[in-house]
Amino acid sequence: MSWALFSAGFATFALLYSVQPLLPAFSTAFGVSPAVSSLALSFSTGVLAVAMLVASSMSEVVGRKPVMLVALTASAVATLLVAVAPAWSQILGLRALMGLTLSGLPAVAMAYLVDEVDKSAVGRAMGLYIGGSAIGGMGGRIIVGVLGDYVGWRMALVVMGLLGLAAAALFWRNLPPSRHFEAQRPDLSALTRSLLRHFRDPGLCLLFLQGLLLMGAFVTLYNYLGYHLLEPPYRLTQAEISIIFLCYLLGTAASAWMGVLADRFGRRRVLVGTIGLMLAGILATLATSLVVVIGGIAVATFGFFGAHSTVSAWVGLRAEKAKAQASSLYLLAYYTGSSVAGTLGGFAWVAGGWSAVVAAVTGLTLAALVVALVLARMPPPPWMRQAG
Numbered sequence: 001m002s003w004a005l006f007s008a009g010f011a012t013f014a015l016l017y018s019v020q021p022l023l024p025a026f027s028t029a030f031g032v033s034p035a036v037s038s039l040a041l042s043f044s045t046g047v048l049a050v051a052m053l054v055a056s057s058m059s060e061v062v063g064r065k066p067v068m069l070v071a072l073t074a075s076a077v078a079t080l081l082v083a084v085a086p087a088w089s090q091i092l093g094l095r096a097l098m099g100l101t102l103s104g105l106p107a108v109a110m111a112y113l114v115d116e117v118d119k120s121a122v123g124r125a126m127g128l129y130i131g132g133s134a135i136g137g138m139g140g141r142i143i144v145g146v147l148g149d150y151v152g153w154r155m156a157l158v159v160m161g162l163l164g165l166a167a168a169a170l171f172w173r174n175l176p177p178s179r180h181f182e183a184q185r186p187d188l189s190a191l192t193r194s195l196l197r198h199f200r201d202p203g204l205c206l207l208f209l210q211g212l213l214l215m216g217a218f219v220t221l222y223n224y225l226g227y228h229l230l231e232p233p234y235r236l237t238q239a240e241i242s243i244i245f246l247c248y249l250l251g252t253a254a255s256a257w258m259g260v261l262a263d264r265f266g267r268r269r270v271l272v273g274t275i276g277l278m279l280a281g282i283l284a285t286l287a288t289s290l291v292v293v294i295g296g297i298a299v300a301t302f303g304f305f306g307a308h309s310t311v312s313a314w315v316g317l318r319a320e321k322a323k324a325q326a327s328s329l330y331l332l333a334y335y336t337g338s339s340v341a342g343t344l345g346g347f348a349w350v351a352g353g354w355s356a357v358v359a360a361v362t363g364l365t366l367a368a369l370v371v372a373l374v375l376a377r378m379p380p381p382p383w384m385r386q387a388g
Contacts, residue, residue: 001116002128004175005109008072009132011167012105014140015075015098016044018160019082021145021242022153024226029153030088035346038223040095042339045219047099048106049335052328053195055104064112064178071104072171076164083157110327114316115178120263127260130309131252138248145242194322198329203378207315210371211334214275214311216341217364218304220357221282223342225297228354234290247298251305258306262313268376271310275372278303279365286358307368308334318381337364 019026019040026037055067078098085091113129140160147156198204225244229236254274262270277299284296312330319326341364348356 001174001176004171004173005113005129006132007167007170007174008068008105008109009129010136010139011072011076011164011171012102013133013136014143014160015079015164016048016102016140017041017137018079018140018144018157019044019095020222021141021226021238021245022148022156023223024230025148025153025238026088026091032088033346034224034227034349035343038343038346039092041219041223042343043092043096044099044102045335045342046339047096048103049099049332049339051100051103052106052331052335053325055108055328064108064115065175067104067108068112068175069168069172071101071108072164072168074101075105076161076168079157079164080161083154083161106327106331108327110312110316111323112178114323114327127255127258127309127313130255130305130312134248134251134255134305138245138251141245141248142242145245146239149237149239149242195325195329197322198319198326201318201381203375203381204315204318204326204329206371206375206378207311207318208330208333210271210311210368210375211308211330212337213364213368213371214278214304214307214337215334216337217278217282217361217368218300219338219342220345220348220364221285221297221300221361224345224349224354224357225285227349228357229290229293233288244294244297247294247301248305250298250302254302254304254306255309258309262310267310267314268372271307271314271372272369272376274303274306274310275365275369276303278307279362279369282358282361282365286355307372320381 023034023037023040026032026040027034030037055071075098078094078101082091082094082098085094109129143163144153144156144160147159226238226241228234229241229244230238258270258274281296281298281300281303284299285293287293287296312327315326315330316323341360345357345360348360352359
């Protein structure tokens with residue numbers, strides 16, 4: 001199970017974010033602005049956010065594994081098609097299609113873990129899955145960024161698509177069938193009611209908002225980092241900038257470690273601490289020293305993945321029923337933040353450069369800190385108190 005979900009997390013986020021280091025290359029190749037170039041990522045995350053509601057509901061009917069396997073395979077094929085698409089409009093269309101196909105994985109994988117893993121170890125298991133996601137996000141960016149400098153961005157995406165197909169094969173062979181999953185009848189009205197029921201819990205609504213704020217800040221930071229480091233006084237190459245994504249290794253460590261700490265000391269304390277780390281790292285990127293900038297990115301990455309791991313597990317534990325739908329609502333907010341803030345950050349970059357981007361990201365992170373402090377004072381829902 002661990003290897004299968006690790007490979008799924010790796011491939012999902014490698015395929016999704018492989019275009020992020022290519023945004024400056026897209027601006028050059030197709031003559032588009034940074035904000036328009038960012039649509040190659042925002043179209044995927046935007047469609048993904050909405051489509052997960054359907055995919056998670058489908059998984060409640062047909063099962064977790066079939067939905068995840070189809071999602072992973074189709075997304076790898078879509079990446080191969082992006083690599084050969086001749087026009088910018090076609091690339092955006094295929095990236096939107098990829099958001100649709102990938103929708104069958106993130107929320108369903110979280111629900112699978114909550115279903116199959118003992119509650120005392122959910123934080124650790126979720127941390128391992130998100131750790132695989134962090135390595136995938138890092139690996140996809142580094143592979144495509146470095147190869148793009150030497151063999152072109154199209155061939156780099158071909159390599160990424162083939163890796164996605166290999167991950168799908170590993171996932172199919174190694175993920176055990178669900179043992180605790182109970183299929184629902186395909187009742188649209190019942191699925192809709194169970195979906196809307198989650199909004200009755202103010203704590204879940206705040207967790208959904210937390211995902212929007214955290215992801216909006218994090219993606220905006222990385223979307224325009226490449227543009228910043230291509231300029232003076234740094235003048236780094238695309239390959240050199242891609243190496244900075246090794247900071248995602250810290251995200252892997254943070255996901256696993258914070259999952260253990262959350263199980264031991266409580267999610268409230270861990271969430272406030274990780275968001276504080278993220279804020280400190282963001283502010284450090286205002287320095288002119290490249291070493292300090294990279295250190296700030298590393299700290300912000302560690303803080304983000306620790307916070308995301310904590311909130312992801314919290315959503316699954318707080319939802320009484322229809323956990324895949326609860327996870328999909330969290331990820332709806334999460335990827336909405338990525339799409340909207342990630343693109344609007346391009347206008348901040350044009351208006352005021354890196355300092356304007358940092359100001360926007362800092363505002364989102366401060367709002368996330370406020371939400372975390374409110375969550376720390378919020379009691380668990382009645383059903384959790386009754387269950388002890």
